[in-house]
Amino acid sequence: MSGRNVRGGPGAAGGSKAAFAMFQQKDIAAGGTxxxxxxxxxxxxxxxxxxKERLLVWCxxxxxxxxxxxxxxFSSSWADGMAFCALVHHYLPNSVDYDSLNPKDRRKNFEIxxxxxxxxxxxxxxxxxxxxxxxxxxxxxxxxxxxxSLYKHFVMMPQAIAARATAQAATH
Numbered sequence: 001m002s003g004r005n006v007r008g009g010p011g012a013a014g015g016s017k018a019a020f021a022m023f024q025q026k027d028i029a030a031g032g033t034x035x036x037x038x039x040x041x042x043x044x045x046x047x048x049x050x051x052k053e054r055l056l057v058w059c060x061x062x063x064x065x066x067x068x069x070x071x072x073x074f075s076s077s078w079a080d081g082m083a084f085c086a087l088v089h090h091y092l093p094n095s096v097d098y099d100s101l102n103p104k105d106r107r108k109n110f111e112i113x114x115x116x117x118x119x120x121x122x123x124x125x126x127x128x129x130x131x132x133x134x135x136x137x138x139x140x141x142x143x144x145x146x147x148x149s150l151y152k153h154f155v156m157m158p159q160a161i162a163a164r165a166t167a168q169a170a171t172h
Contacts, residue, residue, distance in 0.1 A: 052144065055151060059083070062090045068103045074140040074147065081109025081131070087147075088113045091154040092120055107132055122153045 056071065063069045066086035071077040078084060080103045089096040095116035101109055110128040118124045125146045131138055 055144070055147060058151060058155070059087060059147060062087055066090075066098065068101075074144040075137050078138055078143050079131075079134075079136045080104075080106050081113055084113035084117075085109050087150060088116050092116055095120060117150060117153075123149050125149055 052074070056074070059071045063071060063083060063086040066082070066089075068080070068082045069077075069086045071083050082101060082103050085096050085098055085101055089098045096112055101112070103109070107128060110126075110131050114124065114126060114128060126142060130142070134142075
C-alpha cells in the first residue's frame with residue numbers, strides 16, 4: 001500500500017489530511033491555487049459555503065437525467081463512481097460509454113472516469129485505490145477538490161480561451 005492509511009488502520013485519522021495536502025500540491029502543479037474554495041472572477045462568491053453550494057448545483061445540473069446518479073453531497077453521492085462517469089460523460093460524451101456502466105463495479109467506474117478526464121487534460125487529483133479504500137463515504141474535501149478541478153477545466157477554461165480569442169479578434 002506504499003504508505004497509505006487503510007480506513008480504520010493505524011494513523012487513519014490523519015490519512016484524509018495527508019491526502020488533501022497531496023491534492024493541494026497536485027492542483028498547484030497543474031496550475032491551480034491549491035485552495036479548495038478558490039474561484040476566479042469578480043462575480044465569484046467569497047463565502048466558502050456558497051461556493052460549495054454552487055459547485056453542488058453545477059454537478060446536479062450537469063448530471064440530471066443520468067441513471068444511478070443522485071448528487072446530494074461531495075461524499076457518499078460519489079462512492080460508486082457513477083456520478084464521476086456521468087459528469088465526465090456530460091462534457092466528453094465520446095470518452096465514456098455510460099450505458100455500459102454498472103454501479104456495483106466501483107473500481108471500473110473510477111478507472112473509466114478518471115482516465116477519460118486525465119486523457120482530456122484534467123489533473124489526476126484522485127486515485128482509484130484511494131476511492132475504493134474510502135468505501136461508501138469518501139472524504140468530501142478530496143472529492144470537492146477534484147470536482148472543482150473538473151469545473152475549472154470544463155467550464156472556466158473554455159470561457160477564458162473564448163474570451164482571449166474574442167479580445168484578440170477585436171484588436172486585429
